[in-house]
Every structure is written in structure tokens, then in C-alpha cells.
Amino acid sequence: MFPSNQTFTRALQQKGINRRRFIKFCTAMTATLALPPRYVAQVAAALEKARKPVLVWLQFQDCAGNSESILRSSHPSVLEVVLDLFSWEYHELVMAGAGHQAEAALERVVREEKGKFLAVVEGAVPLADDGVYCTVGGRTALDIARHVCPNAAATIAAGACAWDGGLVRAHPNPTGAVGISEAVPEANVINLGGCPQNPANTAAVLVHYLTFGQLPAMDQYHRPLFAYGRIIHDQCERRAHYDAGRFVQEWGDEGHRKGWCLYKMGCKGPEATFNCPSVRWNDGTSWPVKAGHGCLACASHRFWDVRSPFYERLPQVPGFGADVTAGEIGMGVTAAVAGATIVHGIASAIRDRMRTQPEAVPPQASNQPPKA
Amino acid sequence: MTELTKHGWGEAHRPEPAFPPLRVYVWEQPVRVSHWFIFLAVVVLSFTGYYIHNPFIVAKSSTPFLMATIRFIHVVTGFVFISAFLLRIYWFFKGNEWSNWRAFVPVHRRQWRGMGRMVAYYSFLRKDLVHQVGHNALAAVTYLVMFTLMFVEIITGLTLYTQVRGGWLLAPLFSWLPRVIDIQYIRLTHFCIMFAFFAFVIHHVYSAVLVSWEERNGLIESIFTGYKFVPRDELAEDSARREAD
Amino acid sequence: MARIVVDPVTRIEGHLRIEAELNGGAISDAWSSGTMFRGIELILRGRDPREAWIWAQRICGVCTTVHALTSVRAVEDALGIEVPENANLIRNIIGASQYVQDHVIHFYHLHALDWVDVTLALKADPAKTEQLAESISPWPKSSRTYFKGIQDRVKALVESKQLSLFSSGYWGHPAYHLPPEANLLAVAHYIEALEFQRDYIRIHAVLGGKNPHLQTYLVGGMSTAMDPNEPQATINPERITFLAELASKAQTFVDQVYIPDVLAVASFYRDWFGRGEGLGNFLSYGDFPQGSVKDSARFYLPRGAIFNRDLSKVQPVDPANVAEYVTHSWYQYSDGDQNPKHPYQGETNPKYTGPKPPFENLQTDQKYSWLKAPRYQDHPMEVGPLSRMLVAYASGHQEVKDLVNGALAKLNAQPSALFSTLGRIAARAIEAQLMARQVSKWVAELGDKLGHGDLRVHNGEKWDPDSWPKEAQGFGFHEAPRGALAHWVHIEDKKIKNYQAVVPTTWNAGPRDAKGQRGAYEASLLKTPIADPERPLEILRTVHSFDPCLACAVH
């Protein structure tokens, strides 16, 4: 909470936050961004210079889980993000204004901050039936997204729904939902997968933007590499148990109590990239696998359809029932072939027998030398 | 027709030839070597692969590295498999007429006719086998399918490998694939093909025994020794057919 | 007559639109519309019932966890699974702490700005604020320097002209009448509550792996393994200590900050004890089983219904009497839209017939919302903390009676004052206080179980789908923070055949039914005076008092 012409440090000091804590914050940010420690000074310098860029947070077909998640942010705290680092001008979940006044606030940003503000999008955008499945102020989500996102310096897709349509887009996708970069291809989008995204990563992206004036390095899905570059399984604290072959077999069994690997319970850690094991959730308190349940790979592309069923190793084989696993189908096919072979063997033996009935064939005619 | 009095029921039905069959060197060494390395590798890969899919042995608290070892064996054997496969592919171009790629790709009408006859034979619509020096047309196509599945298994295997290990050479070669087909479907494919191998082996061994028995040509031995015992007329027919193509 | 439209209604979850007719300075009719639909009930079809909770939980990320619990209960009911005592206890802790979390956030971050004019805090005298704070609570953060610091931050914000979230508020509206000092106090607590909610929710992180969207439920129990001697077990003595610490901090916060603030604000807005009443019908499924989920008599919060404000009679509740209309909702029933359907026969066939966007007004005489209209025995019902507290109060729940009577005495008000906008706010705060205590008690109980070696957290008898019948139906319920929540699941061939959720905000924010009976929001807005139609703060006050969650309501 400081005038825009004041430096960030002074503002922090005004809040009673001393230099040491500020540097600590910058160090934490530098680490989350996977930057070498020599960048701490640059992060600090950038934040000290920072004027407050404007940010708007749009909610479409969402559950507000990503908004709630950002409320749980601790380094920086949501207060620091919302009031000190940015001017957070629009966010339906928490903004003071409503109705026309809220719409006007958004309009003003698009008009006056064109090309300079950041947009965060939460939730999918429905395309079916002219977008009637989500309207705000009588306008469709698509209409609003097309109006706001191309005018933003960058658009942050917060969570699976905004990235790739998420749960809303899962089969049969009743509303024709898509993620923001599909809805508005011309927007400059960074995707923060996860259901919800982890506030530590969102904060890091925001600080990166403040520090370098641009988005961090991204992968093929436009996700920041610092958060999505590594496989969960390779960072997991239960990994030693996996390597040793120590697996939880039943919920609550001895292995479960001892923190063994959840692979057999359907853990999707081996096919999930995210930094849960290192940054964890809620101030580093825990993460799903630590708490005893398998990972769903919630930061993977279209994870709802391609990582489920969540208690099986592999996806469903298309065209078979929901409870039939690939293993069962494979075993079935193998058994069928084995069965058919046995039947065929018996049948062949019978044919053999029939063909060798002595009376069946006249007793000469054969044993000629070859014609050729 | 068979000289029935010469042997009782249950024996083969090929006419007892007047002249002893010729001993023909059908399967050259690389064919046999790759065949048996592929076979051994598939056995090991299936066992270890299935364990990776479903670790049915769960270690005690003190057992070290069970899963890690199994995965290591799987990957090392995977590379043995790849080597044997590559050898066989090389021999598609270098090998004799029976192991040449032309023997597998059904481009001629007679190959399709041959397949039809074999299907008829297997479904008891036809009494006699189609005699062949190399593979019969149906077997050849089946092998072609299996070679394709082996290729897919290798590609998916290496893609999984780049996921679990990375690496400077393989990662750039294979990391594009999961962007097109999700890694879970790559896994699923890799897993399902294993059962195609199971089904194939059952049928393969059975038909080898069946045909060997019916033809009395030393078929089974041939994949060890390389030699088959072929009646002269068939050998002549075989080369005539190929020349006609 | 003039029509007021508030869209988006903000400081709620989801997309809510209110249209109201203004007649002589007061609302003569109102329509509540949910403007977003995702189709989660349809997306759930064909999936493994054991993972339904993972999907259903995404109905809402604000009241996260509640749909997960309701979903596992529905599947457990269908398959006849009893969960171990520990699992029930853990679920109770998660649910009760969700109340505290949600209620605190609602009051400070979603609702307070309807009563508190942030800009007025600038006029406050920090010394007098200190006096005010100390007169209502022993909460230690109450020095004049502390309040001065807060005031400086507000000042800096206002001077920067970048007001951030506060840029578009109805500041200076004549309906704000807290003294400046109370405004400053509230702003300070707005900030403190932000920190409180973040720290407190680590209870969910411990027991659920993360919040929002906890990830430790299982059909049959919980995946939070317990072991007194294993440092890697999710629940061990060290974690119990941590939970107990958080639980006790929360009790202090609610007792010393939330409750005194609510009472203080209420005492300045006494006119709102007479506004926003609504239906007078209240429904609670009851919750927090102490033993079997089937044994509703032993629920910590009782089950029951109250009709026509009659606190002398609590009617029994049978979920068979719930049904949903789509007469005014953008759906089609296969046999016509006049008759309601019980959720077991429920259908979700979206069919938008509203105006083509962009639009100015809805056709409120026809279909006008994505919410269905749930009814109990054909009555529209209000659900939520007020319903729960009234049902508990009227059922003679001693702790609830003491807390409610205590609050009423402090406010010098009658129980009938509870049927109002402020009544909802007060009931929510009282409930937070009650449940904050329960969290501590249940954590202690869990610690006891751990100590005595009772480590069962999951009943795996029916984990294998091969053990299921060919077909099964189940009902799962939960008293979510916003009220009575239920899921109905129909399982066939190990897959979900039909899934229906009837959600608290569907009850409260739903549209009219075939008989034209209004939903709770619509009814509660009637007669509300509007000082400035351009800035309908009064509408926000009453609608917010329900704590709307539209993602929940439509799903």
C-alpha cells in the first residue's frame, strides 16, 4: 500500500518490514524462479524500482479455486501482491465494486492501460451455442476475453481450466469449453497448470515479470520451466521406496503408515510434471503424496481425461467399459488366443484322424516321382 | 494321395516322396541369431515390463532396489532387443530370398491367394497345407505385423526412456512424441503390445509345431540349424514362382 | 417502476445476476440468475464412482472439500460402506475447520465492505480506535501505533490513486454509518484475517495435502495413514500437536476478533435486523456424525426443518421429499418442465432460451437462470448457518442456545431478530465460534485414538469394484458452510449412470418454481429500501448475507 512513485523498499519499511526481510523475500523468489543466487540483487533492484502495474483477474467457467489459492499465498502474501506489487483493479471474488461500477473498472483498465496491464484468467471459455454458458454483465466470456486479453501485456492462465479447458472440457465437454489460448489465440499467454495452480508459482511469475519485464522461460505448453520442468516422481520423497519396490498395497496398511510408495494405488507422479514436492502447498506444509494419496498429475495437459482413472496405472482403453483395464483386456486376448489354439489343436487332431481312415482312400495312385 | 498303409493315423499327410527331399539352407545365421535374441529379450522384457506395470512382488523394508533393478534390466534388455531387431532389419536387405523384405510384403496376387489358402487351411475349409520353402504367405504377413509392432514397441519404449532418464541423444529424438500423443497413451500402447507378443507366440509356436508335423520338413529345427528339408518339386516351384513375379 | 440490474454481483463466488423492480424507493420484485454452467453432472457420467469425489470437489474451490465429502458419502451409501471411526473424525475436523475458514473469509473479505467504508478509516483517531478495540475485546493487536500504521497504509493507498481492489466501491454511500474508528478497526482486521485464513488452513494441508481441493478422501475412509511411531505417517503425534496449535489459535481469533467485530457492526446497523428476512422456511440435513453417518440422532448439528418461522416445531427431514423444478431454468425435462424431479430421477439437459448476448435484461417471466429450483415438500427453503443454528436452537442444542442467547442479549434483541440479513451474519459468526471449539475437541479425540493404537482410516471391503452389485443408488449429504448439500448417485456396471447435486446456493439463489414461488434470495430482497438505484448497496448487503456461491449452485 504505497504511492506509485515510492520505492518498494520504502513502502516495505513503512509497513515495518526491514531490509533483511525484504532480501529474504527476494532470495526466496529467486530460488522459486530457479535463478542462480547472483540474481537476488537484480530481483531486489527491480522490485525497488517497481511502480505498480495494473492487474485484472477474470473469472469464467471456474470454481474460484485458483483465486482461493492466491489468497493463501505467503511469499509474497496476497496483501503484498494485491496492494503493494500490483494495483489489482478487477477480481470479481474480492473486489469492492459490483455491477456497472465493476464493469467500468475493467473498461478503464483496457482503455487506459492498453498493452501495459497483466490479465489473469481463471476458468474455461465456453464456445458452444454462441457462448451462452457463461456471461458476465450480459456479455459472454468469449466476448470479454477477446476484449481484454489481446490488450494485456501478458495473460496468465491460472489453473487447468484456463490452460486447456480443465475439468469443464473433460468428456463430453457439454459446453464446448476451451482454454484461454485457444479462445484468444492472439493473446500472449503463460499457462500455469494445476488444479488449482500453486500460489508460490504464480507469485514467482509475477515477480519475474516485475523484475525482467517479461515472462519466464516456458516449455512447449507455455508453462514456466522453473515449475513444470521436472517430473514429480523424480523429486518425490517416497521415491526411495519406489526404487526399493516397497509399495502401499492397501489403504492404511503397514506400508501406507510407513510412507511407502503409492504407485500401486494409482499415483500419477511418474507421468506428472510439477514442483509440488519441492515447493509444496500452503506455506510448504504438505502436498498430496505426502498426505498419503496418489498424485493426479493435475498440472499435465488435459489431465482429467488422460490421467484418469485415478486409481489405475493406465488410461482406459478406448471402446471398452470404464471398469475394464488394459491388463484385463490383454490377459483376455491372450487367454482367448490360447483357448482358440487348444481348440484348433484338438480339431486338427480330429481332422488328422478322419483323413487317415484307411478305407477312405484308394490304396494306390501315390508314390509317383515328381512331374517336373 | 498318401500311401495310407505305410503309416497309421495321426502322421503327416504329405505324399511320401519318391526321392529324398533336399536339405536347403533357408535361414541364414543373422536370421537365427536375431530370432533367438528377440525371443529371449521378449521373455525378459515381458517379465520385467509386467513387473513395472504391476509390481506384484513387494519388497520387505530391508530389500534394496528391487524396482530399480527390474527397471534397469528392462532397459538394458530393451537395448539388446533393439540391436537384434536392427540386425534383422539389415538382413531384410542383405539376406537370401526367404529372408528378404520382398518375401514379407504382400504385393503379389499369389501372396494374397496364398494367404487365402492358409486361412482356409486353418479354418478347416481346405484339407492341405500350402507348401512353401520359406514362410507361407500368411505367416509372412504376420511376421511383418510383428516387426511393425516391435518397431512401435521400441519407439514407445525409447520415448518412455527419455521420460525416465532423459539423455543428450535420445531426448531430442523422442521428446517430440509425447506432445503429439500423451505419454499415458504411449505407455498404454507399450503395455498393450506386450499382449500382442503373448498372443503371437502362442499361435506362432503352435503353428510351427503343426506345420512341422504336417509337412515333416524339419521346420522347428530350421530356426536352430537354418536347414529345411524340401521336396525337389517344391523347391523348383518356389523359384519358378519368384521368377514369374 | 425501474429495473435495477446488478451483474456481476461481486465478492461472491461465481456469476450471479440480480434484477429487481424498484417501486417507491423499495424493491417490489426480484429475480436471481446464475449465468454460468459447466455440466459437471454430465461430465461425471461413465466414470469410476471411487473417483467421483475428485471431480465433484471441483464444483467449488471456495467451499472446497465439501463436495468431495458429500460425494464419497453418496458412493458409500450406495455400496453400503461404513467408514472407520477415525475417518469420520478426520472428516469432521476438515469440515468444521472449513466452516471457520469460510466464515471468516466471508465476513471480512466478502461481506465487510458492505458495512465498512474503507475511506472513512482515514478520519479515525487511532487513539479512539484503540479505546474502541479494547472495549470490545482482549485481542492484543490494539495499540494506537498499530492502528496508526494501518491508517497510514490506507492513506498511502488513497493518495496513490491506485486503489486496487477498493477502486470501484460505493464509498461515501449514505447507507454506511459506522463511526470512523470502527471502520479503521475493521480495515485492520480485514488484513489480519487474510493472514489468519492462510495460516489456519494448514489444517487442511496436513489432513488433505493441500487447500483448495484436498486430496485425501477415499470411498471407504481417508488416505491419511495414522501411526504413533512413524514419522512418515500423515497423522502422528507431532502433527496432532500442530493441528491442536492451529485449532486453538483459531478459537482465539474467532472469540477475540470475529465475534466482537460482528457484534460491534451489528450494533451500528440495528435497522438490518428487520430487513432481508426471506422465506421463513429453514432446512438442515444436520451433520458431524459421532459414529455412523446413518445415525442422524447423534449428529453434532441436528437435522430438521422449520416452517413459517415456527421455532416451536422442528420437523423431521426425509431426503425423499427433495425435488427440483426447471420451469424457470435453462433446462428441459423429458416429460415437460412443469413437474419437479427427485434427484434419483434427475435430468440435466441444458437448453438456453434466454436473450442472445450481449443483453440488457433477462426474460424474467420465462426461463432466466442456470440454477434449478429445489423444493422440500414443494416448499422453497432457506439453508445455511442461520438454518442450522435455528434448527439446533429449536431442537434444544445446549451449546448453540447458550451462544445464540448470549449474542442476542448483547445486542438486546429477540430471537425473531434472527430472521434477517443481520441474523444470517450473526448465526454464521456464532457457528464459527462453535465449530472452532469442536475442531479442538475432535483433534484431541483423534490424538487419543492415535495414542490408544486405533489406527484404522479406511474400510477396504468394497474397494474392489468386483465386489459391487450390478446396480446401486446412494445419497450423500453434508452441511456445507453455505448450507444443506446433497449428491445422489446411481451406479450401474461399476460406472456412474447418473449424478445429481443439489447444492446450498441452489436452494437459496434458485429461481421461481412452476407455482411461481420465489427462491430465498428473491424473497429476501422484497421491500428492501434502496437509497441510490445507481449504487444498490442494500441489495449487496442482503444477497451477501447468504454468502452466495454460484459455481456450487450451478455446477
Ligand code: HEM
Ligand atoms: C517386447 C518388448 C517389450 C515389452 C513387452 C515391454 C513391456 C513393458 C511394460 C509392460 C512396461 C510397463 C508399462 C506400464 O504399465 O507402465 C514397460 C515399461 C517400459 N519399457 Fe518396455 N517393453 C518392451 C520393450 C522395451 C524397449 C525396447 C524399451 C527401450 C529401452 C523399453 C523401455 C521401457 C521403459 C523405459 C519403460 C518405463 C519404465 C518406467 O515406468 O520406469 N521397453 N515395458
Ligand code: HEM
Ligand atoms: C517372442 C517370441 C518370438 C518371436 C517374436 C518370433 C518371431 C519370429 C519371426 C519374426 C520369424 C520369421 C523369421 C524371420 O524371417 O526373421 C520366426 C520364425 C520362426 N520361429 Fe519364431 N518367434 C518367437 C518365438 C519362437 C519360439 C519360442 C519358437 C519355438 C518353437 C519359434 C520358432 C520359429 C520357427 C520354427 C520359425 C520358422 C517358421 C517359418 O518358417 O515360418 N519362434 N519367428
Ligand code: NFV
Ligand atoms: N453453495 C455452496 Fe458451496 C458451500 N458451502 C457447497 O456445497 O460454496 Ni462454493
Ligand code: SF4
Ligand atoms: S483449474 Fe481446478 S481449481 Fe482452477 S478453476 Fe478449474 S477446477 Fe477450479
Ligand code: SF4
Ligand atoms: S509416490 Fe508416486 S511420485 Fe512418489 S515415488 Fe511413488 S509413484 Fe513416484
Ligand code: F3S
Ligand atoms: S495432483 Fe497436482 S497438486 Fe501436485 S501432487 Fe499431483 S501435481
Ligand SMILES: [Mg+2]
Ligand atoms: Mg444439480
